[in-house]
Amino acid sequence: xxxxxxVITDIGDIAELTFGPLDIxxxxxxxxxxxxxxxxxxxxxxxxxxxxxKVIRLEYEAYSSMALRTLTSIxxxxxxxxxxxxxxxxxxxIGNVPVGETSIIVAVSSPHRKVAFEACELILExxxxxxxx
Numbered sequence: 828x829x830x831x832x833x834v835i836t837d838i839g840d841i842a843e844l845t846f847g848p849l850d851i852x853x854x855x856x857x858x859x860x861x862x863x864x865x866x867x868x869x870x871x872x873x874x875x876x877x878x879x880x881k882v883i884r885l886e887y888e889a890y891s892s893m894a895l896r897t898l899t900s901i902x903x904x905x906x907x908x909x910x911x912x913x914x915x916x917x918x919x920x921i922g923n924v925p926v927g928e929t930s931i932i933v934a935v936s937s938p939h940r941k942v943a944f945e946a947c948e949l950i951l952e953x954x955x956x957x958x959x960x
Contacts, residue, residue: 831921834895841916842898844891844960849918854934858914863936865943869951871931873924884925890959891921901953909946912937917950919960 833843841857851870858866873885898917906912918932933951937943954960 830891832891832895834899836899836902839914840899840902841918842895842902843916843918844889844894844921845918846920846922849920849929849932851929851932854916854918854932857916858934858936860913860936862938863913863943864938865940866934866936867940867943867947868935869931869933869947870929871951872929873926875926882926884923885930886923887919887921887930887960889919889921894919894959897958898954901950901957904953905946905949908949909937909942911939911942912946915946915950917954919954919958921960 831845835841854868855866873882875882902915905915913936916934920930924930933947935943935947935950937946
């Protein structure tokens with residue numbers, strides 16, 4: 828497993844992998860814009876059961892440099908589909924994430940809510956299927 832890292836693109840999108848807790852307020856501030864009529868965030872947490880079995884924690888490993896490149900590539904693809912996006916950001920924990928703690932944050936701002944919701948969901952699904960986490 829490689830280390831944590833953070834990338835801020837030329838247009839201000841943020842991709843971050845961290846061993847520490849994710850700061851929800853930090854992501855809210857990162858996507859804030861006076862042009863945004865919508866700010867949507869998905870906050871994924873470790874739940875206490877999976878397929879009726881007790882969960883104590885999740886452990887995430889990442890090939891960090893490749894995962895960060897993949898996250899920024901996802902931003903580019905999503906912006907092509909939804910050009911009105913103002914900002915987007917993804918934070919993902921690596922290492923141990925105990926029950927109740929945040930493991931991923933996906934945040935998007937846009938002028939209108941429909942785009943923000945759809946882009947947020949698309950980013951989440953793309954991260955789950957493509958990122959090396």
